[in-house]
Amino acid sequence: MKELNRQHVPVVTRPERIIQFGEGNFLRAFVDWIIRNMNMRTDFNSSVVVVQPIEKGMVDRLGKQDNLYHVNLQGLDKGEAVNSLELIDVISRSLNPYTDHDAFIRLAEQPEMRFVISNTTEAGIAFDPSCKLNDAPAASYPGKLTQLLYHRFKTFNGDKSKGLIIFPCELIFLNGHKLKETIYQYIDLWQLGDDFRSWFEEACGVYATLVDRIVPGFPHKDIDAIKEKLQYNDNLVVQAEVFHLWVIEAPQEVAKEFPADKAGLNVLFVPSEAPYHERKMTLLNGPHTVLSPVAFLSGIDIVREACQDEVIGKYIHKVMFDELMETLNLPKAALEQFANDVLDRFNNPFVDHQVTSIMLNSFPKFQTRDLPGLKEYLKRKGELPQGLVLGLAAILTYYKGGKRADGTAIIPNDDPKITSLMNNLWATGSTREVTVNVLAAEDIWGENLNEIPGLTDRIVYYLDAIQEKGMREVVKEIL
Numbered sequence: 418m419k420e421l422n423r424q425h426v427p428v429v430t431r432p433e434r435i436i437q438f439g440e441g442n443f444l445r446a447f448v449d450w451i452i453r454n455m456n457m458r459t460d461f462n463s464s465v466v467v468v469q470p471i472e473k474g475m476v477d478r479l480g481k482q483d484n485l486y487h488v489n490l491q492g493l494d495k496g497e498a499v500n501s502l503e504l505i506d507v508i509s510r511s512l513n514p515y516t517d518h519d520a521f522i523r524l525a526e527q528p529e530m531r532f533v534i535s536n537t538t539e540a541g542i543a544f545d546p547s548c549k550l551n552d553a554p555a556a557s558y559p560g561k562l563t564q565l566l567y568h569r570f571k572t573f574n575g576d577k578s579k580g581l582i583i584f585p586c587e588l589i590f591l592n593g594h595k596l597k598e599t600i601y602q603y604i605d606l607w608q609l610g611d612d613f614r615s616w617f618e619e620a621c622g623v624y625a626t627l628v629d630r631i632v633p634g635f636p637h638k639d640i641d642a643i644k645e646k647l648q649y650n651d652n653l654v655v656q657a658e659v660f661h662l663w664v665i666e667a668p669q670e671v672a673k674e675f676p677a678d679k680a681g682l683n684v685l686f687v688p689s690e691a692p693y694h695e696r697k698m699t700l701l702n703g704p705h706t707v708l709s710p711v712a713f714l715s716g717i718d719i720v721r722e723a724c725q726d727e728v729i730g731k732y733i734h735k736v737m738f739d740e741l742m743e744t745l746n747l748p749k750a751a752l753e754q755f756a757n758d759v760l761d762r763f764n765n766p767f768v769d770h771q772v773t774s775i776m777l778n779s780f781p782k783f784q785t786r787d788l789p790g791l792k793e794y795l796k797r798k799g800e801l802p803q804g805l806v807l808g809l810a811a812i813l814t815y816y817k818g819g820k821r822a823d824g825t826a827i828i829p830n831d832d833p834k835i836t837s838l839m840n841n842l843w844a845t846g847s848t849r850e851v852t853v854n855v856l857a858a859e860d861i862w863g864e865n866l867n868e869i870p871g872l873t874d875r876i877v878y879y880l881d882a883i884q885e886k887g888m889r890e891v892v893k894e895i896l
Contacts, residue, residue, distance in 0.1 A: 484508035492659035580620025593625030707808025810879035
């Protein structure tokens with residue numbers, strides 16, 4: 418079996434036009450996979466220089482394979498099973514700015530550089546006032562980026578044609594707005610001057626993005642079979658689902674420079690990221706949060722099996738298509754397409770997604786993912802959405818603990834304050850006591866949910882019915 422390197426796999430040399438902060442599984446299976454497809458299908462013709470954003474990372478491991486690796490896509494595409502392997506050859510170099518700071522700063526001097534892409538975790542976009550301009554490098558990612566931008570500004574004497582297009586992929590809403598705001602904080606802290614501030618404002622663009630692809634990472638279970646199939650010793654294989662979506666809040670002139678749509682990729686340039694963020698939160702995360710306790714208490718442990726179950730599958734469909742979808746404002750056809758893609762993802766035959774893993778911190782999840790839809794549905798339709806309300810009742814029942822009908826232990830996992838509250842309330846033996854006090858917990862919901870018309874009585878009814886008939890029979894009632 419051959420080692421995976423450029424001696425054994427000749428690759429095309431392309432201009433270095435992209436600086437990528439982050440070398441983890443997600444960027445390699447998402448952004449670098451997208452760039453590889455753009456190179457193959459359009460005239461984008463670009464390579465990536467990876468910068469390790471923290472002191473301890475894996476650029477050395479990347480370097481050992483000459484920055485080559487494979488992405489293993491698994492899942493359903495329009496109902497058909499996919500299990501593919503693609504060589505990703507877009508990374509030309511990978512740098513550690515902590516051990517080779519000069520090489521890092523010199524990236525700013527390359528005239529063809531045009532894009533900066535990052536994923537430095539949700540905590541990565543943060544202002545650290547202890548950073549200094551002459552640190553080698555600054556500790557924070559926005560600090561490093563400001564150092565790079567300032568050096569580029571000086572190198573090219575403020576030439577506005579040498580600005581950079583910046584796409585943060587960190588999983589926070591309006592990540593681009595947050596990153597831009599943090600760069601301005603460093604411009605002020607380091608007193609970099611009005612000329613640099615103007616150049617940054619006019620020549621550079623920092624654009625909010627939403628990214629969506631499940632990336633399990635290194636395929637420990639399948640790696641021997643994958644290496645046998647490849648006939649290469651690839652120790653950096655990344656497994657990911659087939660589905661991908663990248664929403665970028667940027668004008669069409671940026672889309673022309675980054676022609677992912679011409680490569681047939683699910684990359685959207687839009688005026689506002691907000692409705693797409695709401696769509697993902699509502700139609701992907703929302704159903705996840707309520708299907709999990711309903712499925713588990715019906716004796717089902719895997720998300721895929723819940724979708725394929727005759728009763729619970731219909732419940733999931735009801736929540737997604739009849740309730741949550743009715744609360745969104747994007748075109749119906751686009752919402753239905755996204756919802757069907759979500760069902761394909763839930764049905765992924767290669768991933769055994771345990772419903773209990775989704776049950777962690779269920780109350781705050783319901784508060785952000787499902788409560789807005791519940792209230793909006795009531796406002797638009799004049800009645801409560803039965804599926805979502807039953808989902809909340811299922812969460813309350815799950816937090817009672819004890820055992821499932823088949824003897825499986827029910828072990829809630831949440832903030833100790835919440836589990837303690839639930840234990841005390843269930844100890845009263847009164848479903849109304851449980852309901853009224855949980856809905857009144859403003860530290861959980863930010864409001865008193867007993868004020869939502871009809872919600873208290875409906876939850877009490879469902880709690881009693883679940884205990885009397887079992888979850889599955891109550892689901893049948895609302896179908």
